[in-house]
Amino acid sequence: NTSEAQTKMDISVTNVSLEQLFKEIQSKSEYIFFYKDAIFDYRVSLNLKASTVAGILDKALADTDLTYMINERQIVIKSKLETPAEALKTNQQLREITGTVSDPNGTPLAGATVIVKGTTKGASTDFDGNFKLDVPIDTKTLVVTYLGYVAQEVSIEGKSELNITMLEDNTALEEIVVIGYGTEKRALISDAITTVSAKQIEDLPLGSVDAVLQGQAAGVQVSQNSGTPGGEMSVRIRGLTSISGSSQPLYIIDGIPVTTGDYGQIGYSGQGASALTDLNPSDIESISILKDASATAIYGARASNGIVLITTKRGKVQETVVSVNAYSGMQRAWNKLDMLNAREWMEYRNDLTNSTVFTQEQINNNQVDTDWQDVIFRTAPINSYEVSARGGTEKTQFFMSGTLFEQEGILIGTDYSRVNARVNVDHQISDKFKIGASIGLSYAKTDRVESDQSLHGPLPNGISTPAIFPVFNEDGSYNQDGPYSNPLSIANEAINENFSYRTNSNFYFDYYITDYLTLSSKLGVDFLNFREHGYESTRTVQGAKFNGLGFETYSNISNIVSNNLLKFNKRFGQHKIEALVGYSFEKRNFRSSFIRGQDFADDDLEYINSAATIVSASASAADEGLRSSFGRVNYNFSDKYIATVTGRFDSSTKFGENNQTGFFPAASLAWRASQEEFLKNSRVISDLKLRVSYGLTGNDDISPFLFSELYGNTSYGGSPAIFPSNIPNPDLKWESTTQLNIGLNLGLFKDRITLTADYYDKQTNDLLLSRPLPPSSGFSSITENVGKVENKGIELTIASQNFIGEFKWNTQFNISGNRNKVLELYNGQPIDDIGRGGNRIMEGQPIGVFYSFESLGVDPSTGDIVYADTNFDGVITSADRTIVGDPHPDFIGGLTNNFSYKGIDLTVFLQGSYGNDVFHGSRLFLESLQGGDNQVAAVTRRWMQPGDITDIPRATTDAVAAAQNKRVSSRFLEDGSYLRIKNVTLGYTVDKRALDKSFFESIRVYVSAQNMFTFTNYTGLDPEVNYRGDDNSVIGTDFFTYPQAQTITLGVNLKM
Amino acid sequence: AAEAFKTKEDIDKGILGAYASFQSLSYYGRTYSIFADLAADNLSHPLDATALEYAEVDNNNLLPENGSSSNMWAIMYDGINVANNVIAKVPSIADMSAEEQDEALAELYFIRAMNHFDLTRYYGAIPLKLTPTVGVTGLDAPRAPLDAVYAQLISDLTFAAENMPSSGTKTRGSKYAAKALLARVYLYQKNYAQAASMASEVIDEGGYSLLPNYADIFAEENTAESIFEISFSQLERNRIAEYNFPRSLNGRREVQPSADLLEAYEAGDTRFDTSIAFAEILAYAIKYDDLSLGADNFIVLRLADLYLIRAEALAKGTAPEVTQIKADLNTIRARAGLSNITSNNVGQLISAIEKERRVEFAFEGHRWFDLVRTDRAVDVLFNVTSVNQTLFPIPFDEIQTNNDPAMVQNPGY
Structure with missing residues (x-):
């Protein structure tokens, strides 16, 4: 923390030991002192006002034979006599040891302390991490220390040059x-x-x-x-x-x-x-x-x-380090659906229609057997190039970076590229004043294709088109004979681009009023310009319908934020108080426009000015504001008992006149049992902390103006028209969540093993519920604060250093389970039949349970699906629907193992979800056993004649029977649990000695695989799907959803 | 928001807002009229089409969850609520005279009646909504008995007929649009005398005339034959053609003319070529054929309907005037290039009228309602085996959210 050097404090001590003085300084700052007991025979008296630590130490050590060295937050006190030059005079038999101290990445550590074991003789490393030390000839071991790293003992027997790699102190309690x-x-x-x-x-x-x-x-x-x-x-x-x-x-x-x-x-x-x-x-x-x-x-x-x-990332006081990180790789679909080939399709069609749609001769002589998935999926490159520079002096530090990221999608017609630039600067104007800025800029371009909900998406069309259709006609034009638009024609001939231009920047100043009081102010802006450009030429089905169809949209979102804080930080003996009060406001403006045109003059003129007809044009505006004041007090007794009280007032323009300001308080307590006498010297328990917290928070994330009576604009016969669009609700307010948290932190064996466990109970009241109204009211819903939801869960994180030393093995494991339950809805009224999979919101159940018909399988005598008659009334009606599944996982988790040996490092990261159901909606079409869609290969085991025992019903042209068989039901519900080897990375860091004469500080190369294996019973393309994207209630439903890629990359990290 | 209605112009914008509901894709923009041919025997759902909800309608096997039906229900009540909202505001508008206020109310009652009527034709007894929804209380509404529904329709339309001007654009209601609708309502109510006399008023006094060439009815807008039509434009598009046209012509072909309908046209019927075209061997409906813009107005009421209403009302009335019945029927046939019906048997004439309505109004959203109101659906339609199927189920979301004890499902669902 570079501002630390400028921290000014008042010191007034009379005849205290130096140790006491250092403790006093530590209490007023973030400094940590390193010293040897033997040299503290001195007592000092000082009375200094607003002095830097250097000023204090200059005075305090003036009459001693001690000197000091400051490195970041570390202050090392040593004897003047024990600098190597002095030591030479008093010892005859010395030898010179030189070396370098670096972090595991090879970055030199400046200011590391190297001491001859058992003495106070030592040296500090210079800016490049190098040290030179003359040690007594009989010295066997050096001790190297550096803040944030594990102290290391190094044998020097038979060596005169050392390369010491420090290991990060993973317990990181000081972090x-x-x-x-x-x-x-x-x-x-x-x-x-x-x-x-x-x-x-x-x-x-x-x-x-x-x-x-x-x-x-x-x-x-x-x-x-x-x-x-x-x-x-x-x-x-x-x-x-x-x-x-x-x-x-x-x-x-x-x-x-x-x-x-x-x-x-x-x-x-x-x-x-x-x-x-x-x-x-x-x-x-x-x-x-x-x-x-x-x-x-x-x-x-x-x-x-x-x-x-x-x-x-921000600058550091160090010589400028320039880093280049680049990777390049390939992606592909990790999974393919097993679909009917042309022969199977023809046989299926004959069976379906119970006639000879295709003669045996046609089947035998058929030449066309298109694997449409091979047409729509591809092996696609992914590349990233990043250059950054980081460094600075005591006064000014900087970080700057530029990145180019490019990714083609594994589905034809999709890609994404982004350019980022960032400059973060901090500057100390004077002892009292510090300023800084963070400027992030980005430009991104995305090529999209229409998706699952449309008849014009390459993915659904590619999977659903039977193999008997060729991709191209003999004349080279796209074959459009299939049941849907030719997917390749859509991907190639439709332009669906979006562009994002982003500025995310802030400017701040800190003013150190006294050594314990700081005023900080930060002004931030987040400007987003989002533009979409779409054009479908007449070569697509969609475009041909409209003689060329073009879209142009703009959205401009600006958010301006001002944060103003006054911070207090002071220790009174064993009592330490940190407090802050703040005032913040945000102003958010949203502007957008939309235009749609058709009848284009020429297929190559893709902008709206070539459209003869504008069929839709609109623009809209919305402004929002938030005004807040907040505060926090943290009380710490002897680092043993810690209490925090927090509160915030928020006034939002989103809420009704009766509820414009909310107050959100919370408090927490922690007891660090490991600081108590009875545990302090435990060899097993190195850290034990018990935590409890309770408080109230809100969620205001709804559209603005829902509280007021709104009129919408439309037109009729070309004249403007208005209609009521919202029922007013002046009581509308935020959702309130009270949360209890009980937590435990445990460190064992000097924190070689750490464990964090939490239990929480979140009760959300006043749900912002879009409550369904009787459609006969003229409105479908009103947003009201009704209902309750609870989330209870446990979380467990374990980190361990299984091996340390030359071969290192670390493990991080986390697992958590959440139980969601709707406690109350308006009048107990469920919100029914949401999405394609029949999600439902009902009391006593998790949000979005699957509620539909329970399939009992195929009746061997008829070949039709039998549904459970849950109310035993003899007929299957909507009243027979029941809970058939839960889209929420029982547990989710991640497991990372890092191994390293010498220059080689290996990371294996697993991630998974257990116990969630997925509604495989694609099967509604791919196992429809009617219509023109291609079918999954599984339908070859369909029911064909009475007595067949199978899980797939008959193919039939009886539309009623076919529709009954493909009702939304448990037939299409599958176990969505999965375990993924999400990432495996193998790296090699070139030996530093080999780089001595080179331009490089460090070189690492690696190969990395994403989604290498996925273990799942799910039969779709990917278990991790939701066709409705980020939706609260339509969850766990696959409907021709774009699957994830399997990626292999080769990368290099260079430092110079 | 309270300031939304202050002047006469504001009221007019509000009235247009109520008309705008008719443009919805669930209403005259597509679904409402298509379903009336699809549920009957004029249209069918091709096997390789994708909209499951259309298949249910074609098979007369609807689930209460049918989303298209549910949207149709909702948009009709949306139109009613918009109209009621403006109705409630009219009396407070200072710059409108009493006559102007009545004129505005008349137009709003016309809109409200049309929505209620279209609802009751599919769903039977329905909640009658006569006040705007302003809060969230009191929204549980009972299903009003059919008698009450018809009484309200007649009351609204009578007021509309008395207070609306007789001329103006055909995309808005007028005195004779109200009377024409009233004639239709009386026919459905089986009040044949009133239906016949109201039809006569429109035929004799309305100033409309049958176009000599049937094709011109759909080629032009605001023709002399048209009484009331829903405006569509490039900004307010319908998707009727999209759902009818085959994929080779860039349509979706969710519906196709049934083989039965193709055979129902007599040889030489000039209406055939105006109604149906072929793409190779696939027949498709072309009365509304603006696939690209969806800008063709949808005709709700036209004079030919009034001739056939009068003919049917007279035929079913207490003293059938065979000459007049034949005259009305043959007026329509003559235009189609067909020979006169000569039979004097009332039963045969009633059958002839039914058949004539089928081809005259094919794809205009009549066939299902004609068969249901004449209790002929079970006899004529293959998929309809029970009278229960002649009413669509009340949409599930209404049943679920409307807690009035009298909000019960139609029998059989």
């Missing part, structure tokens, strides 16, 4: 964790916070920030609903708390809330764009996931879904 509007030492945190470091996510060929969270943090469920490059994901922290509001967490980058979501105006259902993908994952230094009420309440009305705090 500084980013929390809401501040930072805290990990050891002293009383809340449920999980962190993900840059290290955990490096090398992963992932395009977006949400993807990197998957499997890394207990209690965080990340579902990559579709494999669309640049697509959105569902992130759920501790379950679903909302039905009609958003359940996505609030993302905050460097203190500024980020605009997330899908701003596309052209429907691509399930292929939504995500504003979060604009951010470059490799700029991330750390991610803190705030989970319990005490951690999140400082974000008040937006905190119920949890908070993801992202901190970007």
